Amino acid sequence: MTCGVVHLVADPVAAHAAVLMGERVHLFNLVAAAAAALFVGLRRRGYEDDVEVVLVEDTLDDRDKAILGALEKKRLAGVSELARMLRIRKSVVSRKLKKLEDMGLVERIYMAGKLFYRRRG
Structure with a gap:
């Protein structure tokens, strides 16, 4: 059984601790904590490799x-x-925004016929 790639965005232990303390946690941190829990569970079941x-x-x-x-x-x-x-050159910014969009970290917003970007989460 192959499980694929688990993307962790931040320190899952810190994210979990913050949630337990009642702090507001960025969505990506919660995803990281869930991914870490999944990873630990899979390791315990022998799917480590x-x-x-x-x-x-x-x-x-x-x-x-x-x-x-x-x-x-x-x-x-x-x-x-x-x-x-x-x-930074506009061409570099455009390329970087595409990468960040593909990673799910930013999103495109069209307003009044113009393209803007904002951070997701």
């Missing part, structure tokens, strides 16, 4: 993180605005 854990944070470079940070502060921004804010 069939599960690969990939830390999403490890796949993000500094520019990806800068874009996510800017979207966290700004809430909604277009490619040109992000490029100007971060001093």
Whole structure:
């Protein structure tokens, strides 16, 4: 039985502890905690070799993180605005946004015929 790849977005132990303390936790942290629980359960059942854990944070470079940070502060921004804010070429910002969208970290929003991006969650 092959289980595929489990994507962890943050420290699942910290996410679980925060939930137990009654704190508000970002959706991705909750997903990470659930994925970690699944991983531990599969390991206990002997499927350890069939599960690969990939830390999403490890796949993000500094520019990806800068874009996510800017979207966290700004809430909604277009490619040109992000490029100007971060001093990164628009083509690079577009490529990075596509990657972040594919990872489920940002989403496209169309308003008044213009394309904007916002952070998911």
